[in-house]
Amino acid sequence: MGHDMTANIAWTDPRCPVARTVDLVGDRWSLLVIRDAMDRARSFTDFQQRTGIARNILADRLRKLTTYGLLEQVDAPSGKRKLYKLTDAGKDLFSVIVTLRQWGERHAFVAGEDHSVLVDDNDARIPEFVPMSFDGTPLTSDNTHVQPAE
Amino acid sequence: MGHDMTANIAWTDPRCPVARTVDLVGDRWSLLVIRDAMDRARSFTDFQQRTGIARNILADRLRKLTTYGLLEQVDAPSGKRKLYKLTDAGKDLFSVIVTLRQWGERHAFVAGEDHSVLVDDNDARIPEFVPMSFDGTPLTSDNTHVQPAE
Protein backbone atom coordinates (compact mmCIF):
# COMPACT_ATOMS: atom_id res chain seq x y z
CA MET A 1 0.00 0.00 0.00
CA GLY A 2 0.97 3.67 -0.11
CA HIS A 3 3.93 5.19 1.59
CA ASP A 4 3.18 7.44 4.51
CA MET A 5 2.64 10.78 2.83
CA THR A 6 -0.86 11.13 4.14
CA ALA A 7 -0.17 10.32 7.77
CA ASN A 8 -0.85 13.82 9.06
CA ILE A 9 -4.30 14.23 7.53
CA ALA A 10 -7.37 14.46 9.75
CA TRP A 11 -9.50 11.95 7.85
CA THR A 12 -13.21 12.57 7.62
CA ASP A 13 -13.90 8.84 7.96
CA PRO A 14 -10.65 6.99 8.53
CA ARG A 15 -11.88 3.46 7.78
CA CYS A 16 -13.58 4.31 4.48
CA PRO A 17 -11.39 4.26 1.36
CA VAL A 18 -13.94 6.38 -0.52
CA ALA A 19 -13.79 9.07 2.15
CA ARG A 20 -9.99 9.02 2.26
CA THR A 21 -9.78 9.51 -1.49
CA VAL A 22 -12.30 12.33 -1.28
CA ASP A 23 -10.21 13.91 1.47
CA LEU A 24 -7.21 13.90 -0.89
CA VAL A 25 -8.74 14.96 -4.21
CA GLY A 26 -12.40 15.76 -3.53
CA ASP A 27 -12.37 19.51 -3.86
CA ARG A 28 -13.37 21.81 -6.66
CA TRP A 29 -9.97 21.76 -8.44
CA SER A 30 -7.67 18.83 -7.63
CA LEU A 31 -9.32 16.39 -10.00
CA LEU A 32 -9.18 18.92 -12.82
CA VAL A 33 -5.47 19.40 -12.18
CA ILE A 34 -5.05 15.63 -12.33
CA ARG A 35 -7.15 15.50 -15.49
CA ASP A 36 -4.88 18.05 -17.16
CA ALA A 37 -1.71 16.36 -15.92
CA MET A 38 -3.02 13.19 -17.60
CA ASP A 39 -3.49 15.22 -20.75
CA ARG A 40 0.14 16.39 -20.68
CA ALA A 41 -0.05 19.65 -18.74
CA ARG A 42 3.29 20.14 -16.96
CA SER A 43 3.99 23.73 -15.97
CA PHE A 44 2.26 26.06 -13.54
CA THR A 45 1.01 28.13 -16.46
CA ASP A 46 -0.27 25.03 -18.30
CA PHE A 47 -2.46 24.20 -15.32
CA GLN A 48 -3.52 27.78 -14.74
CA GLN A 49 -4.60 28.34 -18.31
CA ARG A 50 -6.37 25.03 -18.75
CA THR A 51 -8.34 25.14 -15.52
CA GLY A 52 -8.76 28.89 -15.02
CA ILE A 53 -8.05 28.39 -11.32
CA ALA A 54 -6.82 31.34 -9.24
CA ARG A 55 -3.02 31.38 -9.02
CA ASN A 56 -2.79 31.19 -5.25
CA ILE A 57 -5.20 28.27 -5.10
CA LEU A 58 -3.33 26.51 -7.87
CA ALA A 59 -0.08 26.93 -5.98
CA ASP A 60 -1.76 25.46 -2.91
CA ARG A 61 -3.20 22.48 -4.81
CA LEU A 62 0.04 21.68 -6.58
CA ARG A 63 1.78 21.79 -3.22
CA LYS A 64 -0.80 19.50 -1.61
CA LEU A 65 -0.91 17.02 -4.47
CA THR A 66 2.89 16.90 -4.35
CA THR A 67 2.87 16.39 -0.58
CA TYR A 68 0.31 13.60 -0.92
CA GLY A 69 2.44 11.85 -3.49
CA LEU A 70 0.21 12.32 -6.53
CA LEU A 71 2.50 14.77 -8.30
CA GLU A 72 6.25 15.21 -8.21
CA GLN A 73 8.51 18.00 -9.38
CA VAL A 74 11.12 17.21 -11.97
CA ASP A 75 13.70 19.40 -13.70
CA ALA A 76 12.60 20.87 -16.99
CA PRO A 77 14.84 20.16 -20.02
CA SER A 78 16.53 23.52 -19.38
CA GLY A 79 17.62 22.16 -16.01
CA LYS A 80 16.65 25.37 -14.26
CA ARG A 81 12.87 25.49 -14.10
CA LYS A 82 10.72 22.74 -12.61
CA LEU A 83 7.75 20.84 -13.99
CA TYR A 84 5.04 18.79 -12.34
CA LYS A 85 4.43 15.21 -13.37
CA LEU A 86 2.15 12.50 -12.12
CA THR A 87 3.57 9.86 -9.82
CA ASP A 88 2.44 6.26 -10.20
CA ALA A 89 -0.23 6.91 -7.56
CA GLY A 90 -1.35 9.97 -9.50
CA LYS A 91 -1.49 8.04 -12.77
CA ASP A 92 -3.50 5.38 -11.01
CA LEU A 93 -6.35 7.90 -10.67
CA PHE A 94 -6.95 7.28 -14.37
CA SER A 95 -9.84 4.95 -13.60
CA VAL A 96 -11.48 7.62 -11.44
CA ILE A 97 -11.14 10.23 -14.16
CA VAL A 98 -12.52 7.78 -16.71
CA THR A 99 -15.61 6.96 -14.65
CA LEU A 100 -16.23 10.65 -13.86
CA ARG A 101 -15.95 11.40 -17.58
CA GLN A 102 -18.27 8.59 -18.63
CA TRP A 103 -20.87 9.49 -16.02
CA GLY A 104 -20.73 13.10 -17.20
CA GLU A 105 -21.16 12.05 -20.82
CA ARG A 106 -24.24 10.05 -19.87
CA HIS A 107 -25.91 12.46 -17.47
CA ALA A 108 -24.52 15.99 -17.55
CA PHE A 109 -25.24 16.93 -21.15
CA VAL A 110 -28.46 17.51 -22.96
CA ALA A 111 -28.99 15.88 -26.33
CA GLY A 112 -27.12 17.68 -29.07
CA GLU A 113 -24.54 19.36 -26.83
CA ASP A 114 -21.07 18.20 -27.69
CA HIS A 115 -18.11 17.56 -25.48
CA SER A 116 -14.49 16.43 -25.56
CA VAL A 117 -13.86 12.70 -25.80
CA LEU A 118 -11.16 10.40 -24.51
CA VAL A 119 -9.50 8.33 -27.21
CA ASP A 120 -6.65 5.83 -27.44
CA ASP A 121 -3.54 6.12 -29.59
CA ASN A 122 -5.56 5.14 -32.64
CA ASP A 123 -8.06 7.91 -31.93
CA ALA A 124 -10.68 5.28 -31.11
CA ARG A 125 -13.05 6.06 -28.25
CA ILE A 126 -12.58 3.87 -25.22
CA PRO A 127 -15.22 1.40 -24.01
CA GLU A 128 -17.73 2.17 -21.29
CA PHE A 129 -16.86 0.76 -17.92
CA VAL A 130 -19.48 -1.39 -16.21
CA PRO A 131 -18.41 -2.91 -12.87
CA MET A 132 -18.63 -6.69 -13.03
CA SER A 133 -18.24 -9.52 -10.59
CA PHE A 134 -15.79 -12.30 -11.43
CA ASP A 135 -18.60 -14.32 -13.00
CA GLY A 136 -19.62 -11.46 -15.27
CA THR A 137 -22.67 -10.25 -13.34
CA PRO A 138 -23.00 -6.46 -13.51
CA LEU A 139 -22.47 -4.93 -10.07
CA THR A 140 -24.62 -2.08 -8.83
CA SER A 141 -25.54 -0.49 -5.54
CA ASP A 142 -28.41 -2.98 -5.40
CA ASN A 143 -26.30 -6.12 -5.33
CA THR A 144 -23.35 -4.92 -3.24
CA HIS A 145 -22.88 -3.53 0.23
CA VAL A 146 -20.14 -2.21 2.48
CA GLN A 147 -18.72 -4.50 5.09
CA PRO A 148 -17.15 -2.67 8.06
CA ALA A 149 -13.47 -3.26 8.75
CA GLU A 150 -13.08 -6.29 10.99
CA MET B 1 -28.68 11.80 -22.37
CA GLY B 2 -29.83 13.48 -19.17
CA HIS B 3 -32.91 15.58 -18.83
CA ASP B 4 -32.36 19.25 -18.31
CA MET B 5 -31.97 19.50 -14.55
CA THR B 6 -28.51 21.00 -14.79
CA ALA B 7 -29.29 23.71 -17.30
CA ASN B 8 -28.86 26.61 -14.90
CA ILE B 9 -25.39 25.69 -13.66
CA ALA B 10 -22.41 27.90 -14.46
CA TRP B 11 -20.08 25.13 -15.63
CA THR B 12 -16.40 25.45 -14.84
CA ASP B 13 -15.51 23.93 -18.22
CA PRO B 14 -18.67 23.32 -20.22
CA ARG B 15 -17.22 20.99 -22.85
CA CYS B 16 -15.47 18.65 -20.42
CA PRO B 17 -17.54 15.79 -18.97
CA VAL B 18 -15.07 15.35 -16.11
CA ALA B 19 -15.46 19.00 -15.13
CA ARG B 20 -19.25 18.85 -15.34
CA THR B 21 -19.36 15.84 -13.06
CA VAL B 22 -17.01 17.56 -10.63
CA ASP B 23 -19.28 20.61 -10.71
CA LEU B 24 -22.18 18.40 -9.64
CA VAL B 25 -20.61 16.14 -7.02
CA GLY B 26 -17.02 17.28 -6.54
CA ASP B 27 -17.27 18.88 -3.15
CA ARG B 28 -16.31 17.68 0.27
CA TRP B 29 -19.64 15.92 1.01
CA SER B 30 -21.79 15.04 -1.99
CA LEU B 31 -19.92 11.86 -2.88
CA LEU B 32 -20.13 10.67 0.72
CA VAL B 33 -23.87 11.26 0.69
CA ILE B 34 -24.07 9.22 -2.52
CA ARG B 35 -21.85 6.54 -0.98
CA ASP B 36 -24.21 6.24 1.99
CA ALA B 37 -27.31 6.29 -0.19
CA MET B 38 -25.78 3.34 -2.06
CA ASP B 39 -25.31 1.64 1.29
CA ARG B 40 -28.99 2.07 2.15
CA ALA B 41 -29.08 5.39 4.00
CA ARG B 42 -32.49 6.98 3.41
CA SER B 43 -33.44 9.61 6.01
CA PHE B 44 -31.92 12.97 6.85
CA THR B 45 -30.72 11.53 10.15
CA ASP B 46 -29.19 8.47 8.44
CA PHE B 47 -27.04 10.75 6.31
CA GLN B 48 -26.24 13.12 9.15
CA GLN B 49 -25.08 10.35 11.46
CA ARG B 50 -23.10 8.42 8.89
CA THR B 51 -21.23 11.39 7.44
CA GLY B 52 -21.05 13.72 10.45
CA ILE B 53 -21.86 16.63 8.14
CA ALA B 54 -23.35 19.83 9.61
CA ARG B 55 -27.13 19.84 9.40
CA ASN B 56 -27.48 23.00 7.31
CA ILE B 57 -24.88 21.79 4.82
CA LEU B 58 -26.56 18.40 4.63
CA ALA B 59 -29.91 20.06 3.93
CA ASP B 60 -28.25 22.08 1.18
CA ARG B 61 -26.54 19.05 -0.40
CA LEU B 62 -29.69 16.93 -0.31
CA ARG B 63 -31.54 19.80 -1.96
CA LYS B 64 -28.90 20.20 -4.66
CA LEU B 65 -28.55 16.48 -5.37
CA THR B 66 -32.32 16.32 -5.66
CA THR B 67 -32.40 19.32 -7.98
CA TYR B 68 -29.67 17.79 -10.15
CA GLY B 69 -31.62 14.57 -10.43
CA LEU B 70 -29.31 12.30 -8.45
CA LEU B 71 -31.69 11.86 -5.51
CA GLU B 72 -35.45 11.94 -5.32
CA GLN B 73 -37.82 12.18 -2.40
CA VAL B 74 -40.29 9.39 -1.87
CA ASP B 75 -42.93 8.81 0.78
CA ALA B 76 -41.80 6.77 3.74
CA PRO B 77 -43.86 3.65 4.55
CA SER B 78 -45.80 5.75 7.09
CA GLY B 79 -46.91 7.92 4.19
CA LYS B 80 -46.21 11.09 6.12
CA ARG B 81 -42.46 11.55 6.28
CA LYS B 82 -40.19 11.61 3.20
CA LEU B 83 -37.08 9.64 2.39
CA TYR B 84 -34.32 10.22 -0.10
CA LYS B 85 -33.46 7.58 -2.66
CA LEU B 86 -31.07 7.45 -5.57
CA THR B 87 -32.43 8.04 -9.04
CA ASP B 88 -31.07 5.99 -11.94
CA ALA B 89 -28.54 8.75 -12.61
CA GLY B 90 -27.53 8.64 -8.94
CA LYS B 91 -27.17 4.88 -8.97
CA ASP B 92 -25.08 5.19 -12.08
CA LEU B 93 -22.39 6.90 -9.99
CA PHE B 94 -21.65 3.43 -8.66
CA SER B 95 -18.64 3.08 -10.96
CA VAL B 96 -17.24 6.38 -9.69
CA ILE B 97 -17.64 5.31 -6.06
CA VAL B 98 -16.03 1.95 -6.87
CA THR B 99 -12.97 3.50 -8.51
CA LEU B 100 -12.59 6.04 -5.70
CA ARG B 101 -12.78 3.19 -3.22
CA GLN B 102 -10.28 1.03 -5.02
CA TRP B 103 -7.82 3.87 -5.45
CA GLY B 104 -8.11 4.65 -1.75
CA GLU B 105 -7.49 1.02 -0.85
CA ARG B 106 -4.34 1.00 -2.94
CA HIS B 107 -2.91 4.39 -2.01
CA ALA B 108 -4.49 6.00 1.04
CA PHE B 109 -3.71 3.38 3.68
CA VAL B 110 -0.45 2.27 5.19
CA ALA B 111 0.28 -1.42 5.49
CA GLY B 112 -1.60 -3.01 8.34
CA GLU B 113 -4.35 -0.36 8.58
CA ASP B 114 -7.72 -1.88 7.91
CA HIS B 115 -10.72 -0.46 6.15
CA SER B 116 -14.26 -1.28 5.10
CA VAL B 117 -14.67 -3.40 1.98
CA LEU B 118 -17.29 -3.57 -0.75
CA VAL B 119 -18.74 -7.03 -1.25
CA ASP B 120 -21.41 -8.63 -3.40
CA ASP B 121 -24.47 -10.52 -2.19
CA ASN B 122 -22.30 -13.55 -1.45
CA ASP B 123 -19.99 -11.41 0.69
CA ALA B 124 -17.26 -11.85 -1.91
CA ARG B 125 -15.03 -8.87 -2.60
CA ILE B 126 -15.46 -7.36 -6.00
CA PRO B 127 -12.73 -7.38 -8.66
CA GLU B 128 -10.35 -4.49 -9.27
CA PHE B 129 -11.25 -2.34 -12.19
CA VAL B 130 -8.58 -1.79 -14.84
CA PRO B 131 -9.68 0.29 -17.84
CA MET B 132 -9.23 -1.72 -21.05
CA SER B 133 -9.55 -1.02 -24.73
CA PHE B 134 -11.80 -3.26 -26.80
CA ASP B 135 -8.84 -5.47 -27.68
CA GLY B 136 -7.89 -5.96 -24.03
CA THR B 137 -4.99 -3.52 -23.85
CA PRO B 138 -4.88 -1.76 -20.47
CA LEU B 139 -5.60 1.93 -20.87
CA THR B 140 -3.66 4.56 -18.94
CA SER B 141 -2.93 8.26 -19.18
CA ASP B 142 0.07 7.31 -21.31
CA ASN B 143 -1.86 5.69 -24.15
CA THR B 144 -4.95 7.92 -24.22
CA HIS B 145 -5.60 11.59 -24.78
CA VAL B 146 -8.48 14.03 -24.83
CA GLN B 147 -9.87 15.08 -28.16
CA PRO B 148 -11.63 18.47 -28.11
CA ALA B 149 -15.27 18.57 -29.11
CA GLU B 150 -15.56 19.03 -32.85
Place this chain on the structure above:
DNA sequence: CCCATTCAGTTGCAATTTGCTACTTAATTG
Protein backbone atom coordinates in the same frame (compact mmCIF):
# COMPACT_ATOMS: atom_id res chain seq x y z
C1' DC C 1 24.54 42.72 -22.94
C1' DC C 2 20.30 45.03 -22.03
C1' DC C 3 15.42 45.65 -22.25
C1' DA C 4 10.98 43.50 -22.51
C1' DT C 5 8.40 39.62 -21.60
C1' DT C 6 7.18 35.40 -19.52
C1' DC C 7 7.11 32.20 -15.57
C1' DA C 8 6.15 30.85 -11.05
C1' DG C 9 4.68 32.02 -7.65
C1' DT C 10 3.30 35.36 -3.07
C1' DT C 11 0.54 38.93 -0.66
C1' DG C 12 -3.46 41.42 0.88
C1' DC C 13 -8.06 41.77 0.93
C1' DA C 14 -13.04 40.77 -0.40
C1' DA C 15 -16.54 37.38 -1.21
C1' DT C 16 -18.19 32.84 -0.60
C1' DT C 17 -18.66 28.60 1.74
C1' DT C 18 -18.53 25.83 5.73
C1' DG C 19 -19.36 24.57 10.42
C1' DC C 20 -21.39 25.12 15.06
C1' DT C 21 -25.08 25.78 18.21
C1' DA C 22 -29.51 26.80 19.19
C1' DC C 23 -34.23 26.98 17.78
C1' DT C 24 -38.62 25.42 15.53
C1' DT C 25 -42.40 22.63 13.97
C1' DA C 26 -44.18 18.29 12.75
C1' DA C 27 -44.21 13.14 13.71
C1' DT C 28 -43.81 9.26 16.72
C1' DT C 29 -43.65 6.76 21.06
C1' DG C 30 -44.90 5.23 25.59
Place this chain on the structure above:
DNA sequence: CAATTAAGTAGCAAATTGCAACTGAATGGG
Protein backbone atom coordinates in the same frame (compact mmCIF):
# COMPACT_ATOMS: atom_id res chain seq x y z
C1' DC D 1 -51.01 13.51 26.02
C1' DA D 2 -46.27 14.27 27.53
C1' DA D 3 -41.74 13.34 26.12
C1' DT D 4 -38.80 12.30 22.49
C1' DT D 5 -37.21 12.08 17.85
C1' DA D 6 -37.04 13.80 12.98
C1' DA D 7 -36.18 17.23 9.73
C1' DG D 8 -34.99 20.94 8.99
C1' DT D 9 -33.95 26.60 9.63
C1' DA D 10 -31.48 30.79 11.59
C1' DG D 11 -27.62 33.36 13.09
C1' DC D 12 -23.07 33.93 13.47
C1' DA D 13 -17.93 32.61 13.51
C1' DA D 14 -14.26 30.39 11.08
C1' DA D 15 -12.18 28.69 7.07
C1' DT D 16 -11.70 28.61 2.15
C1' DT D 17 -11.75 30.63 -2.28
C1' DG D 18 -11.12 34.17 -5.66
C1' DC D 19 -9.20 38.54 -7.48
C1' DA D 20 -5.81 41.82 -8.51
C1' DA D 21 -1.52 43.51 -7.92
C1' DC D 22 3.18 42.62 -6.89
C1' DT D 23 7.91 40.26 -6.90
C1' DG D 24 12.01 38.12 -8.42
C1' DA D 25 13.99 34.86 -11.22
C1' DA D 26 14.38 33.00 -16.33
C1' DT D 27 14.04 33.58 -21.33
C1' DG D 28 14.32 35.97 -25.75
C1' DG D 29 15.40 39.39 -29.21
C1' DG D 30 18.21 42.89 -31.19
